[in-house]
């Protein structure tokens with residue numbers, strides 16, 4: 304249970320926005336598995352929403368069971384951000400999240416100092432304009448800062464709380480880190496300590512229930528936001544909840560459960576985007592599921608060219624036959640073919656991740 308402004312969430316577990324992935328089909332797949340307190344759309348350009356662009360509409364497409372839903376906006380023109388938030392409110396969205404990208408980027412380029420405060424003020428004023436225009440909660444998502452020498456998130460969080468945001472999600476890395484290096488739990492904790500009353504939601508590399516607990520324990524954050532961990536284990540929200548309640552780690556979902564879920568995901572992609580586009584979009588989704596299948600070369604090679612529903616069935620039939628060579632007499636993967644434990648950069652118990660968790664490509668300057 305977590306409260307974000309007037310919004311009461313059933314759990315304190317949120318789905319992080321993953322541009323290109325956190326569309327309606329993926330959200331429905333995850334919601335169907337339970338314990339997801341809040342989902343957020345991919346980032347949406349405020350101007351393109353105001354201009355009623357098809358692409359923006361598709362990004363915010365939803366369904367009565369896709370609730371509560373936050374839409375993430377990005378943009379730097381205060382009037383556009385305000386008007387986009389108002390539109391979203393009239394359409395019944397539960398909350399508006401602001402993609403802060405790295406608000407100090409320009410400042411870093413011109414040398415920081417007082418310029419940084421000017422920028423903070425500008426950001427706070429943009430946010431205030433949005434907060435005053437709508438009744439639904441306005442939240443913000445940010446990184447720790449530009450680099451290790453410019454950790455600005457605590458100060459920004461304070462300014463945003465003063466401007467009226469209802470929650471802050473903090474990815475515990477700097478912009479310079481990209482997706483590499485370690486998630487800095489002390490950095491997240493500094494943001495928690497900087498705000499007065501609003502919930503701070505920790506984010507970054509939560510791939511296991513143990514990592515979730517460690518982040519909660521070491522940062523005191525009110526909630527968790529999970530992105531790539533939901534690719535690896537779509538059941539992660541439920542697993543975290545169970546682990547926090549009982550201390551027991553639920554077993555990994557079986558191969559058959561994963562296949563059934565992946566097939567359901569494809570069905571929804573076809574329903575929402577049509578067969579041709581849905582299959583094309585699924586080409587980059589399926590390999591994420593496959594990472595936990597054990598040997599998957601034969602599947603991945605074919606699925607990245609998927610163009611129809613019927614073809615999916617053929618690929619699957621072929622894959623199941625090919626995969627049988629790696630099974631023992633009970634139909635389980637032989638031990639040396641089983642996928643390894645999931646990595647988390649900040650956990651001493653996890654396998655080291657020298658290059659960080661795999662990250663799909665995209666316009667990462669915004670994340």
Ligand SMILES: Cc1cc2nc3c(=O)[nH]c(=O)nc-3n(C[C@H](O)[C@H](O)[C@H](O)COP(=O)(O)O)c2cc1C
Nearest residue numbers: 319320321322345346474507508529530531663670
């Ligand atoms: C493919 C991809 C797309 C992302 N898109 C967004 C986005 O649209 N908005 C955003 O604020 N963050 C975005 N992020 C960042 C994630 O929300 C999250 O902060 C980051 O992946 C760390 O969390 P994780 O380790 O749980 O994935 C994206 C990350 C990835 C890998």
